[in-house]
Amino acid sequence: MREALRSRHYSRRTEQTYCQWVKRYIHFHHVRHPAEMAEPEINAFLTHLAVKEKVAASTQNQALSALLFLYRHVLGREVGDLGEVIRARKPKRLPVVMTREEVKGVLANLSGDKWLMASVMYGDGLRLMECLRLRVQNLDFSRNEILVRDGKGAKDRITMLPESLKAPLQEHLKHVRAIHERDLADGWGRVLLPNALDRKYPNAPKEWRWQWVFPQENRWKNSQTGDEGRHHVHESIIQKAVNGAVRKAGLAKRPPAMLSVIPSPHNSLKAATTFGPSRNFSVTRT
Numbered sequence: 001m002r003e004a005l006r007s008r009h010y011s012r013r014t015e016q017t018y019c020q021w022v023k024r025y026i027h028f029h030h031v032r033h034p035a036e037m038a039e040p041e042i043n044a045f046l047t048h049l050a051v052k053e054k055v056a057a058s059t060q061n062q063a064l065s066a067l068l069f070l071y072r073h074v075l076g077r078e079v080g081d082l083g084e085v086i087r088a089r090k091p092k093r094l095p096v097v098m099t100r101e102e103v104k105g106v107l108a109n110l111s112g113d114k115w116l117m118a119s120v121m122y123g124d125g126l127r128l129m130e131c132l133r134l135r136v137q138n139l140d141f142s143r144n145e146i147l148v149r150d151g152k153g154a155k156d157r158i159t160m161l162p163e164s165l166k167a168p169l170q171e172h173l174k175h176v177r178a179i180h181e182r183d184l185a186d187g188w189g190r191v192l193l194p195n196a197l198d199r200k201y202p203n204a205p206k207e208w209r210w211q212w213v214f215p216q217e218n219r220w221k222n223s224q225t226g227d228e229g230r231h232h233v234h235e236s237i238i239q240k241a242v243n244g245a246v247r248k249a250g251l252a253k254r255p256p257a258m259l260s261v262i263p264s265p266h267n268s269l270k271a272a273t274t275f276g277p278s279r280n281f282s283v284t285r286t
Contacts, residue, residue, distance in 0.1 A: 004073045009154065013129075021066035035075055042067055043082045098251070105249035106242065114241040116168055117214055117233070120146075123162040127152065128239070132232045136173065137209035141166055150194065173213070180211050183229065188219055190229035205229070 001022060005015045022034070028045050029037060042064075049055045049063060071077045098106075103122060110118050121131050130148050138147045144161045151157055161169075183189035190205040191212060192198075198205050212232040219230050 001070060001074050004069070008073070011150075011154070017062065018066035018069060021063045022070050025063075025067060034070060038077075039080050039082050042079065046082070102249070102251055105251065106245045109245035109248040110241060113172070113214060113233070114238055116165075116172055117238050118242055118245075119165055119168075123165055124159045126159070128235055132212075132214055132235060132238070134213040135209070136176075136211050136213060139169065139173075139213065141170065169213075176211065176213070176215060177208060179215065179230075180208060183219065188229055192229075192231070 001019055002015055005018060010018075025042075025045050026032065026034065028048065029041055032041075045067075046060055046064060049060050055063075068079055071079050107115060107118060107122070117131055120126060120134075121128065124131075124146055126146075126148065130151055133149075134146070135149075138149060139161065140147065141161070144163065144166070146159050146161050148157050148159060180189055184206060191210055193201075193205055193210060204210055212230065214233045215230040216233050
């Protein structure tokens, strides 16, 4: 399953999610092999998710997509008519939108790198992982742009870099560069590169332009390659920080889940069509 997903360049998050659904499907049917099961078993599992576990419609569709991938690309079988699957109802919901004053209250309760990461997400309309996976070369201070690589749907896009964040980001990068140079002196300083670029360009993992904008504090060692360097900040760190800031700000309409994308202040039609979809204006949930 993992090999089939990776050979088709699915994201690691999709790989993790699909494999979890396949495991749940197998355990639901008392650890039977998927090759021994077919449409009735898929129907029963999807119906169980809707009736017993009361999952959202998008969650049920995600499980179905994982099972369809399993049968088509791993087992080499087409799935026929699933019959009368009880589908989870998809309710119409309005997004939770924060005012500028509320966002100021959240940002006021953040400091240091966490404030900067939250400000970048807010000012640029970046998703959580898009922000954490930024590399130095993705920031263009001369053109006030940020290049987002391999975003949702494996798509690249360009968004604006707010003038108010240029100076804090440049100061932050000075600190990050000092850490990188110290790591190089200690024999570390390598980062993971996408699409096996480290084999094509062996020295690239040590180059400054490929370093993470927001590296983690602790250094790591790859047990397979022996490379030593730093990963980007783990998403749980900024998630906990933002949730704590929301509580300190005392927001009455705080959503129950982590704010993965803080609302963008660019509420003009031009900003929506040029710098990203309308999701930038609302709080989405993970």
